[in-house]
Amino acid sequence: QQQVKQSPQSLIVQKGGISIINCAYENTAFDYFPWYQQFPGKGPALLIAIRPDVSEKKEGRFTISFNKSAKQFSLHIMDSQPGDSATYFCAARGETSGSRLTFGEGTQLTVNP
Amino acid sequence: EAGVAQSPRYKIIEKRQSVAFWCNPISGHATLYWYQQILGQGPKLLIQFQNNGVVDDSQLPKDRFSAERLKGVDSTLKIQPAKLEDSAVYLCASSHYTGTWGSGANVLTFGAGSRLTVL
Numbered sequence A: 001q002q003q004v005k006q007s008p009q010s011l012i013v014q015k016g017g018i019s020i021i022n023c024a025y026e027n028t029a030f031d032y033f034p035w036y037q038q039f040p041g042k043g044p045a046l047l048i049a050i051r052p053d054v055s056e057k058k059e060g061r062f063t064i065s066f067n068k069s070a071k072q073f074s075l076h077i078m079d080s081q082p083g084d085s086a087t088y089f090c091a092a093r094g095e096t097s098g099s100r101l102t103f104g105e106g107t108q109l110t111v112n113p
Numbered sequence B: 001e002a003g004v005a006q007s008p009r010y011k012i013i014e015k016r017q018s019v020a021f022w023c024n025p026i027s028g029h030a031t032l033y034w035y036q037q038i039l040g041q042g043p044k045l046l047i048q049f050q051n052n053g054v055v056d057d058s059q060l061p062k063d064r065f066s067a068e069r070l071k072g073v074d075s076t077l078k079i080q081p082a083k084l085e086d087s088a089v090y091l092c093a094s095s096h097y098t099g100t101w102g103s104g105a106n107v108l109t110f111g112a113g114s115r116l117t118v119l
Helices: none
Strands: A004-007 A010-014 A019-025 A033-038 A045-050 A056-059 A062-067 A072-077 A086-093 A101-103 A107-112 B005-007 B010-013 B019-024 B031-037 B044-050 B053-056 B065-068 B075-079 B088-095 B114-118
Touching: A004 A086, A010 A019, A019 A086, A019 A107, A033 A062, A045 A056, A045 A062, A045 A072, A072 A086, A101 B044, B005 B088, B010 B019, B019 B088, B019 B114, B031 B075, B044 B065, B044 B075, B075 B088
Parallel strands: A010 A107, B010 B114
Antiparallel strands: A004 A019, A019 A072, A033 A045, A033 A086, A056 A062, A062 A072, A086 A101, A086 A107, B005 B019, B019 B075, B031 B044, B031 B088, B044 B053, B065 B075, B088 B114
């Protein structure tokens, strides 16, 4: 299976709070898990990515947590800001799947001031 | 560096008409992708080119969609005839991928997309 399931569909957080978005995958051949951020009228832009040989990766306020045994990974946005309001997509790729990125359905994050 | 350029940004057509979208990738990027993003969904790969050859077109509806990448640079995606369900944003992306994945090759840079409305 090539699916990547993402939740929640939408998320509202107060400024300064923590935003958490979850993804689950089925294909154990996936070996690269990026998160993309998309603002209205723009294309998705790479935010942060992880490989399955590590359980966590942090870049500034953004952290990916990865659980290989559960086939799940999540994005944590610490100290969420109104400027973080966007749609976030998780994705996965494996060379056995033709090297294509398979995207989740997206999470629309709103950070209230 | 200049980003991925796409045109037109918006297009409205009647069903059964044809439409073409153009993409100019980042200079030097060997791999070019066309994704379809239906409202409220994640992008779905339609076709992947490496230089001017097709790597993956398994999800391209070949009865109505076609794409080419002339001289391994610019690319055109065509839909003929269009259906109502083709209404979507068509995203072009490019990367350094040349057959071996590495830190730079993993990064896909997307254009702003071409929004198609089929009436």
